[in-house]
Structures are given as C-alpha cells and as structure tokens.
Amino acid sequence: MTGWANISQVKEKIAQTSAEDVTASYLERIRKSRINAYTTIWEGAIEKAREIDEQGHNGPLAGIPIAIKDNISTRGISTTCSSKILQGYVPPYDAHIVERLKDAGAIILGKTNMDEFAMGTSTESSCYGPTLNPWDKARVPGGSSGGSAAVVAAGEAPISVGSDTGGSVRCPAAFCGVVGLKPTYGTISRYGLISYANSLEQIGPLATCVSDIAALMDVIGGHDARDSTSVQTETMYKDALVDDVSGLKIGVPAEYFGAGIDPAVENSVWDAIQLFEELGASWEQVSLPHTSYALAAYYIIAMSEASSNLARFDGTRYGLRNEGENWHVMASRTRAEGFGAEVKRRILLGTYALSAGYHDKYYLKALKVRTLVKQDFDQAFKEFDCLMTPTMPTPAFKLEEKVEDPLALYLADVNTVPINLAGVPSISLPCGFTDGLPIGLQIISKHFDEATVLRAAYSFEQNTEHHTRRPAEVA
Amino acid sequence: MVYENVDGVKIGLEIHVQLNKLNTKLFCGCSTDYHNDEPNTHVCPVCLGLPGALPVLNKRAVEFAMKVGLALNCDIVGQTQFHRKNYYYPDLPKGFQTTQYDFPIASHGKVIIDGEDGERIVRITRAHMEEDPGKLMHIGSIEKSKGTLINYNRSGMALIEIVSEPDMRSPKEARRFLDKLRSILEYLDVFNGDLEGAMRVDANISVMGGERVEVKNISSHKGVEKAALYEIMRQKNFVRRGGKVVLETRHFDEQRGVTLSMRSKEEEHDYRYFPEPDLVPMRVADRVPEVIKTLPELPDAKRERFTSQYGMADMHAKALTSEIKVANFYEQVANLVDPRSAAVWVADILKGELNYRDVSVDAFKVEDIVEIIELVTGNKITERSGVEIIRTILDNGGTPAAIVKEKGLIKVEEDIVTKAVTEVLEENPEALQDYLGGKEKSLNFLVGQVMKKTAGRSDAKTTREMLLDRISKLPPK
Structure with missing residues (x-):
C-alpha cells in the first residue's frame, strides 16, 4: 500500500486507515528491505502511532513516519554515527529537531545508515556495511546521508532528515533521485547533531517533493537557545511554494561544469536551465574564481574540526571500551578498534593540520580561502537571485569503485563543498536520468534566502515529471 | 630600606579561580552548588560532553570575569573569543578544554601589594575565562585504588585564570599577592574562597636570571610560599654545584614540602588551539561602563576611607579591610559603639582569636562584640575579661551577659x-x-x-x- 509517497498522500492514507496501519506497513517494508538503509528500527513506532490514533494530534506531521540519520541524538534510541565506537550508546536526550518532530506528531521509524561520522560520499564507510542505491543495487546511494536518501527513494519512509557538512544531504539526494536541502548555516539548531565539522554542517530535510521539504523546514527550522550559532528566522517556508520564476536571474558558474563532468549530467542541467528560461527566468554565466581552492580548504577545515570533535570518544563514558593497563592504553585501544580507516585518516590529517609549525600553513590558510570563497558568492548574489549547477559531476558510481582511492572520492564533492564554506542554502532535486540513474540539479541562493531556492525548485517540479519517476521495485 | 633580592628571585603566578558565586556553569544550566552532593548529580549532556551537545556562554560569567578584569585594572577585550585546547585526559569529557587564547577577556592590569620594601606593583599579564574539568578520585591512595572514579560535578564550572608577570621577588611577596587577590575577588562577590578547589595556583620561579621552573597545582597560599622557598633553595644549590636550570614542570608535594619533576619542556603538549566553532563572539566592550558602575569599593579604597572616616591607624584599617566580611562586620560594630575602640577590638583582638581557631568572622555576632566593647568602655569588666568572653563564645558558645554572670566578671566598682x-x-x-x-x-x-x-x-x-x-x-x- 504505502511506498513512494509524499506527506499529503500519507495523510490521506492515515485518514482512510490509521496512523498505526501506515506505520506498520512502513515497518513491514523496512523489514523486507534489501538496501541496508536503516541502522536501527524503532519498535516503539507502532505504539506511538496508536497513541496518535487514540488521542488525536493536530501537529502538522501527525502520524507521518520519518527516518532520522544515525548522527542525530534520539532519546532512548541507539545513536551510533554508523561507528563501532558508539556501539551501545543510547542517548539520554533528544536533539532539538527530534523534539520539534515529536511535537509535530511525526513518528520515528528508525535511524538511517551513513558514512561513519558523516565522513564520506558513498555510505560505504559505515560499520554496518554500505547502503545500496534503490535505482541500482550495484551502486552507492551517495553520502554521507545515504540511508536517509535511500529510504525515501525506496519508499521506506516518506520523509527523512540528514546532515550536510560538504554535500552530505545533496549528494545522496542527487544519487537517489529525491529532493534534499542544505539550509543556510544557523537556520536549524545543531543541538543533538553529533559534530563532524561544526562550522560547516547543517541538518537538512530529504523528501520526494519540494513541498515536503518546506513542510519539514517549517517544523525543524528556527531559533534554539541551546545552539549559539542558531539564528532567529521568521521564514514560513510553505509560503515560498509559488510556481513563478518570471524575472528570476540565474547565474551559471562555469567552474561547476569542469573537467570530469559526465556529459549526460551536463546536458540535463542545461536542459533544466533552458526550461527556467522558458518559464520566464533569465540566465547568464558567472565566475566564482576561487572554486578550485574550495575543496582543499574544505577538507583541511573539516578534518581539523573533526580531529577535535572526535577526541571525546575514548571509551570512558559511553560506547565501546577496550580495557588496558591504564587510561591512556584503554583510550588508544578503544579508538584503534572503534574508528574505521577513513575516520582515522581524517583525525590524523586534521591533527597534523592544527599542529605547531603547520597550523598557519594549512589551517589558517584554509580559513583565508574560505573567506575568498564566501566573497565569490557575495559578489555573484549582487547580480543573481540564484545559481544553478550540477549537484554531482556524475551519477551514482559503483560500490567499491572509489573505496581504495580516497582522493577520487573527495573530488566527487567539488560542487557541493563551496556552498558549506560559504554557509549559503542550496537544494538538490531530480532534473533527469541517465541509464536509469537520477541526476541532481543544484540551486544555490544567498544567506537566509531559502525562499528563492524553494520557489525555483517548486516551479521546476511543477513543470517537469522527473520527480514522479521511481525505482522499479517501488512502483 | 631597599630590598636587595640577592638571589635574583623572580616569581610569576598563574591562578585558577573558580567563579563559584555563579548559579550555573559556564556553558550549561547545571547548578554550581554541588559541594555537598553525590558525585555526578550536577551534570547534563553539555558538561558531560555527550555527543551532539553544544555550549552556550553564560552571560553572567562574562560579567563576573569583566568585574575581575576591571578590579585588576585591566583592559577589557572588545568581544569574547573562545578556543579549544586539545589534550586527552579522563577528567576532560570532550577531549578538549574550551578556553580563551589570543583574545583573553582582560589584559594589562596591575595589583599593588605590600612588598618587602613598601608598595610593590605586580603587573597582570592577562585574565582569561575557561571551563573546569571534572575531578578524579581514588579509593584509598592512588597506588592502592583499584581504579579511578570520575566526578563530573565540577566539569564546566567557570574559571578565570589570572596570569601575573614575574614581579614578585620573594615567597612572601607571592603570598601577599595571593592574599590581596583573594581579598579583591571576595569583595567582588564572584568567589567564595572557602570552598574546596576554589583557587589553584601554578608558580613560575627562577633565580639569578636562570630559566623558569613551573610548579603546578598548589592549592593554598601557604603552599605557594613553601613551594617557592623550597624551589629557590633547590635551584640555588643546583646552580652552586655547577648545574644549569632548564625549563621544566614540577609538582609540589604538600606533605613533604618538596617539588618533584613532572616533565621537561620538550615533553610539553602541543595543544593545537583553534577557535571554538560552536560559540559565537559576544560583544562586551559596550558593557564596560555599566559593569564599572557595579564595582564595589575595593580593599585599597576601603582602607583609605577607614583611616579618614573612623580615625583609625592604617595598621588597623589594613587588617580590617583585607577580608570583605571583616570589613562589613567592623562597620556594623562601628555604627553602634566608638569606632576607634571597635577598630582595636575587631582588628587586634577578635581577628586574632578567629585566626587562631581558623574560623571566619561569621562565627561571631555583631551584637556580642558590641556588648563586650560597651562593658569594657563602661568600666564594667576588665579588658582581660573581654578577651575571655570572646574566647568562651568561640569555644563553648553563650552570650556575653551569661558568661559575665557565670564567671563573675563584673569588676568591683x-x-x-x-x-x-x-x-x-x-x-x-x-x-x-x-x-x-x-x-x-x-x-x-x-x-x-x-x-x-x-x-x-x-x-x-x-x-x-x-x-x-x-x-x-x-x-x-
């Protein structure tokens, strides 16, 4: 019965049957799943749904099932960042967005698979094994929020949340043919999001359509006193859903169509831009000259912050512990076993970048580049309402294709990381297919101008059919 | 008289002060009133460093720190900036300490102390805010304990670390500086020095132009004086035998009164400081005038006022103003009886008896000392009887009237x-x-x-x- 569905379709279903039935059918689907997208299934979901049926709930997401990325703290539900080091950790508190979702009546189905500690572009570095792409099980779903994108694409949840540090919501959205938003830095409280790179990351919603993204944003966005970087915003995201792009000025940055881009991806994105023009928008090429330095700067900053953020996982208070003759030995043994190779690589590189003698050469320089990248965007947004680029230079690649070559994997993030450096909002939505694999269009706007991003995305969706296509077995 | 400082002693101090008069910790809402409670009962996701928890800066802690900075005649920074100091230790739940680095809340101050040869200025390099780690505990001795227990009640308490220039020339000056500092902090009502772990001191000591040696984590003013005495003697002897003092960190064994080497400078940590991304700068420059308005009369000013207003000797004024509690006690007494007699009785007699018993002035009632002074000045009892009444009250309790009666102290007219x-x-x-x-x-x-x-x-x-x-x-x- 359920499967690929948006919020209003699920609501209809609940009205016809019950929240319990809907939840049960999703749980049934999840149990039969072969894509390994959930790390934990929350058995309390059924009871929660029954409660909503019996007591009623007038929240905007009453009875709507949702999947939460495994790096977002959920009280009483295991939260592991897909890492061995957090096995057994059950948080005593809810992340801010989890509180908001519960208040809105959403039902948590479970936690979704991800690259360990959100460090990756393919969801292959999870300690639970990779999640498979619902469009082609030989391929990756993208990452790091691969589980959150795959469950939506596979009809194992109508909506989900992920986190985006350098593209971790948009990349899997593109690879899985769903919509994913990385909001402006500060729009959604990070309280309860297990930090990978604090200055870059935001929680972001994933869904089958743009309206659901807006609906989720209306629930999880807004100020939270527990996150000092969270800001007061008054946006009603649903109000941005207007099918009208007349007069919209689109910038197309040449740097985002560089070497290594798949021709099919390039064509689909240009087709999309052409459609916008037909709908009344105008476009022009623009240059973001510091783009080529963004990737290096991003990885230095992200790894530096990560090396510090992950220091707390020492086996003392929670999660895995490997005993030793003293505390230092215990901590070393715990970390040696608990962290996977990619996490260790990033901790080591980050530690190196912050070390005396290298700090100025790497970390400080990366911060300077970050400022320049930000200025590129500021400059572009003086002239344009939004920028459009391919989200990923290629469609989903094959499992294990890039496992042995971390640098190739890092290069896949080239179009997404500058956005995180600048802190601006950007969305990825389906704009075409190649060999049965979805292609993502990225729309970027200036700080706190999610409205423009949503309006453009919504208009595109209203005038295309890409978002209605679904993987064979979900249909 | 000019103090010669023949050994070329230079002492600089780094003092960690817990701003324990705050109601909540530095980055979370946990109560600071944990001293009598079970371990790990004043904790939350933030001060336990649970994954995903984020810090929020306590605005009042910033105000307290500004007060301290201003009272130490410092410049106040334009906006707060916190850094992460990265190192591994079991009492540090996040694997880093959130602290201030190149933009401390306050810098370039000074404190005036009674030095070896009169007034001495001790320059304050900086005062920065940081969080306290948890506390490690052992069952029995460290050697015999089966394991280490960690109490995180202290974790996240607001500290201000005050760093002085090496302007003290003797252990006595170091102690005087600490006494003065404590006095100022208590005047500001940001700090209760009686609570365990409220003030911890690292002392940097050098002689004859040699390298400095850091003696870490000394918990009392007397301890600092003793550690410095020992360290000066040790360094002098070492140099006399042809040694060359190198930068190193030592530990003070309070019981044996000796310092022991912990590590040399080459083994020092690289703390990999970088700005704390989870905290945004808080503008404080605009708040300086308003904080200045809240500053109380400080010890030096009070001492001057006491001599002029009450006509007492400077020696008495100094004794009465070193502790805010004593100063307040005195002024209450002075309102009721002759201020000069009150000065003598409180500064010379009562304070001595309190010090001897190591109790604070809270142990004595204003009305009792007033009654005693009135009995003596009214020639009803002798001075000696007055002293006896004070001692009796402190040791056994009771009221002056009852003690006079019981001991038959009324002087024959x-x-x-x-x-x-x-x-x-x-x-x-x-x-x-x-x-x-x-x-x-x-x-x-x-x-x-x-x-x-x-x-x-x-x-x-x-x-x-x-x-x-x-x-x-x-x-x-």
Whole structure:
C-alpha cells in the first residue's frame, strides 16, 4: 500500500486507515528491505502511532513516519554515527529537531545508515556495511546521508532528515533521485547533531517533493537557545511554494561544469536551465574564481574540526571500551578498534593540520580561502537571485569503485563543498536520468534566502515529471 | 630600606579561580552548588560532553570575569573569543578544554601589594575565562585504588585564570599577592574562597636570571610560599654545584614540602588551539561602563576611607579591610559603639582569636562584640575579661551577659573601694602610723576596715594591694 509517497498522500492514507496501519506497513517494508538503509528500527513506532490514533494530534506531521540519520541524538534510541565506537550508546536526550518532530506528531521509524561520522560520499564507510542505491543495487546511494536518501527513494519512509557538512544531504539526494536541502548555516539548531565539522554542517530535510521539504523546514527550522550559532528566522517556508520564476536571474558558474563532468549530467542541467528560461527566468554565466581552492580548504577545515570533535570518544563514558593497563592504553585501544580507516585518516590529517609549525600553513590558510570563497558568492548574489549547477559531476558510481582511492572520492564533492564554506542554502532535486540513474540539479541562493531556492525548485517540479519517476521495485 | 633580592628571585603566578558565586556553569544550566552532593548529580549532556551537545556562554560569567578584569585594572577585550585546547585526559569529557587564547577577556592590569620594601606593583599579564574539568578520585591512595572514579560535578564550572608577570621577588611577596587577590575577588562577590578547589595556583620561579621552573597545582597560599622557598633553595644549590636550570614542570608535594619533576619542556603538549566553532563572539566592550558602575569599593579604597572616616591607624584599617566580611562586620560594630575602640577590638583582638581557631568572622555576632566593647568602655569588666568572653563564645558558645554572670566578671566598682581606702586611712591615722613604724599586723586591720566599708565587694588581696599602693604614694610627713 504505502511506498513512494509524499506527506499529503500519507495523510490521506492515515485518514482512510490509521496512523498505526501506515506505520506498520512502513515497518513491514523496512523489514523486507534489501538496501541496508536503516541502522536501527524503532519498535516503539507502532505504539506511538496508536497513541496518535487514540488521542488525536493536530501537529502538522501527525502520524507521518520519518527516518532520522544515525548522527542525530534520539532519546532512548541507539545513536551510533554508523561507528563501532558508539556501539551501545543510547542517548539520554533528544536533539532539538527530534523534539520539534515529536511535537509535530511525526513518528520515528528508525535511524538511517551513513558514512561513519558523516565522513564520506558513498555510505560505504559505515560499520554496518554500505547502503545500496534503490535505482541500482550495484551502486552507492551517495553520502554521507545515504540511508536517509535511500529510504525515501525506496519508499521506506516518506520523509527523512540528514546532515550536510560538504554535500552530505545533496549528494545522496542527487544519487537517489529525491529532493534534499542544505539550509543556510544557523537556520536549524545543531543541538543533538553529533559534530563532524561544526562550522560547516547543517541538518537538512530529504523528501520526494519540494513541498515536503518546506513542510519539514517549517517544523525543524528556527531559533534554539541551546545552539549559539542558531539564528532567529521568521521564514514560513510553505509560503515560498509559488510556481513563478518570471524575472528570476540565474547565474551559471562555469567552474561547476569542469573537467570530469559526465556529459549526460551536463546536458540535463542545461536542459533544466533552458526550461527556467522558458518559464520566464533569465540566465547568464558567472565566475566564482576561487572554486578550485574550495575543496582543499574544505577538507583541511573539516578534518581539523573533526580531529577535535572526535577526541571525546575514548571509551570512558559511553560506547565501546577496550580495557588496558591504564587510561591512556584503554583510550588508544578503544579508538584503534572503534574508528574505521577513513575516520582515522581524517583525525590524523586534521591533527597534523592544527599542529605547531603547520597550523598557519594549512589551517589558517584554509580559513583565508574560505573567506575568498564566501566573497565569490557575495559578489555573484549582487547580480543573481540564484545559481544553478550540477549537484554531482556524475551519477551514482559503483560500490567499491572509489573505496581504495580516497582522493577520487573527495573530488566527487567539488560542487557541493563551496556552498558549506560559504554557509549559503542550496537544494538538490531530480532534473533527469541517465541509464536509469537520477541526476541532481543544484540551486544555490544567498544567506537566509531559502525562499528563492524553494520557489525555483517548486516551479521546476511543477513543470517537469522527473520527480514522479521511481525505482522499479517501488512502483 | 631597599630590598636587595640577592638571589635574583623572580616569581610569576598563574591562578585558577573558580567563579563559584555563579548559579550555573559556564556553558550549561547545571547548578554550581554541588559541594555537598553525590558525585555526578550536577551534570547534563553539555558538561558531560555527550555527543551532539553544544555550549552556550553564560552571560553572567562574562560579567563576573569583566568585574575581575576591571578590579585588576585591566583592559577589557572588545568581544569574547573562545578556543579549544586539545589534550586527552579522563577528567576532560570532550577531549578538549574550551578556553580563551589570543583574545583573553582582560589584559594589562596591575595589583599593588605590600612588598618587602613598601608598595610593590605586580603587573597582570592577562585574565582569561575557561571551563573546569571534572575531578578524579581514588579509593584509598592512588597506588592502592583499584581504579579511578570520575566526578563530573565540577566539569564546566567557570574559571578565570589570572596570569601575573614575574614581579614578585620573594615567597612572601607571592603570598601577599595571593592574599590581596583573594581579598579583591571576595569583595567582588564572584568567589567564595572557602570552598574546596576554589583557587589553584601554578608558580613560575627562577633565580639569578636562570630559566623558569613551573610548579603546578598548589592549592593554598601557604603552599605557594613553601613551594617557592623550597624551589629557590633547590635551584640555588643546583646552580652552586655547577648545574644549569632548564625549563621544566614540577609538582609540589604538600606533605613533604618538596617539588618533584613532572616533565621537561620538550615533553610539553602541543595543544593545537583553534577557535571554538560552536560559540559565537559576544560583544562586551559596550558593557564596560555599566559593569564599572557595579564595582564595589575595593580593599585599597576601603582602607583609605577607614583611616579618614573612623580615625583609625592604617595598621588597623589594613587588617580590617583585607577580608570583605571583616570589613562589613567592623562597620556594623562601628555604627553602634566608638569606632576607634571597635577598630582595636575587631582588628587586634577578635581577628586574632578567629585566626587562631581558623574560623571566619561569621562565627561571631555583631551584637556580642558590641556588648563586650560597651562593658569594657563602661568600666564594667576588665579588658582581660573581654578577651575571655570572646574566647568562651568561640569555644563553648553563650552570650556575653551569661558568661559575665557565670564567671563573675563584673569588676568591683573601683571608686567605691578607692573611696573606702581613702576614708579608712583618714579615720585610722594611728594604725597607719603603726604600719609605717614597722607593725605589719596593722595593715591587716586596715584591710579589714576597708572590706567592712565595701560590704565584701572587694577581695582581701586587691584591697591589700590598693592600700599598699596608696600608702607608697602618701606625701612624707
């Protein structure tokens, strides 16, 4: 019965049957799943749904099932960042967005698979094994929020949340043919999001359509006193859903169509831009000259912050512990076993970048580049309402294709990381297919101008059919 | 007199002060009132460093830190900036300490102390805010304990670390500086020095232009003085035998009174400081004028006012103002009795008795000392009795009136006795002549006469002494 569905379709279903039935059918689907997208299934979901049926709930997401990325703290539900080091950790508190979702009546189905500690572009570095792409099980779903994108694409949840540090919501959205938003830095409280790179990351919603993204944003966005970087915003995201792009000025940055881009991806994105023009928008090429330095700067900053953020996982208070003759030995043994190779690589590189003698050469320089990248965007947004680029230079690649070559994997993030450096909002939505694999269009706007991003995305969706296509077995 | 400092001693101090008069911790809402509670009962996701928890800066802690900075005559930074100091230790739940680095809240201050040869200025390099780690505990001794227990109640308490220039030239000056600092902090009402772990000191000590040695984590002012004395002696002896002092960190063994090497400078950590991304800068420059307005009268100013307003000696003013509690106590007393007598009684007598017993002035009631002073100045009891009453109250409790009664301290009204002596000598010239002529027994008669006149309110011994005194002063005939 359920499967690929948006919020209003699920609501209809609940009205016809019950929240319990809907939840049960999703749980049934999840149990039969072969894509390994959930790390934990929350058995309390059924009871929660029954409660909503019996007591009623007038929240905007009453009875709507949702999947939460495994790096977002959920009280009483295991939260592991897909890492061995957090096995057994059950948080005593809810992340801010989890509180908001519960208040809105959403039902948590479970936690979704991800690259360990959100460090990756393919969801292959999870300690639970990779999640498979619902469009082609030989391929990756993208990452790091691969589980959150795959469950939506596979009809194992109508909506989900992920986190985006350098593209971790948009990349899997593109690879899985769903919509994913990385909001402006500060729009959604990070309280309860297990930090990978604090200055870059935001929680972001994933869904089958743009309206659901807006609906989720209306629930999880807004100020939270527990996150000092969270800001007061008054946006009603649903109000941005207007099918009208007349007069919209689109910038197309040449740097985002560089070497290594798949021709099919390039064509689909240009087709999309052409459609916008037909709908009344105008476009022009623009240059973001510091783009080529963004990737290096991003990885230095992200790894530096990560090396510090992950220091707390020492086996003392929670999660895995490997005993030793003293505390230092215990901590070393715990970390040696608990962290996977990619996490260790990033901790080591980050530690190196912050070390005396290298700090100025790497970390400080990366911060300077970050400022320049930000200025590129500021400059572009003086002239344009939004920028459009391919989200990923290629469609989903094959499992294990890039496992042995971390640098190739890092290069896949080239179009997404500058956005995180600048802190601006950007969305990825389906704009075409190649060999049965979805292609993502990225729309970027200036700080706190999610409205423009949503309006453009919504208009595109209203005038295309890409978002209605679904993987064979979900249909 | 000029202090020579023949050994070229230089002492600089780094003092960690817990801003324990705050209601909540530095980055979370946990209560700071944990000292009498079970371990790990004043904790939350933030101060336990649970995954995903984020810090929020306590605005009042910033205000407290600004007060400290201003009271130490520092410049206040334009906006706050926090850094992460990365190192691994079990008491550090996040694997880094959130602290201030190149933009401390306050810098370039000074404190004036009574030095070896008069007023001495100790420059304050900086004062920065940071969080306290948890506390490691062992069952029995460290060696015998089966494991280490960690109490995170302290984790996340707001600290201010005050760093001085090496301007102190002797262990005594170091101690005076600490006394003065504590005094200022208590005046500001940001700090209660009586609580365990409220102030911890690292001392940097060098002699004769040699490298400095850091002695870490000394918990008392007396300890700092002792550690410095030991360290100066050790370094002098070492140099005398041809050694060269190198940068190193040492630990002070309080029980044995010696310092022991912990690590040399080469083994020092690389803390990999970088700005804390989870905290945004807080603008404080605009708030300086308003914080200045909240500053109380500080010890130096109060000391000057006490001498001019109450006409007391500077020595008394100093003694009375070093502790805010004592100063407030004194002023209450001075409102009720003669301020100068009050100064003598509180500064010289009561304070001495309190120090001897190591109790604070809270142990004594204003009305009790007022009553005692009134009894003495009203000539009802002797000074010695006054002291005795103070001691009795401190040791056994009670009220002055009850103690006077119980111990029979009311002084026999001397004028009655004096008058009786005069009368008896006038009325019995023969007996006087007999005594002066060598008849010892006649004195006994005279004593008896006086006692008869005073109806026994004077004892024989006193009366005898008074008679002898009077007789010795009689003009020769």
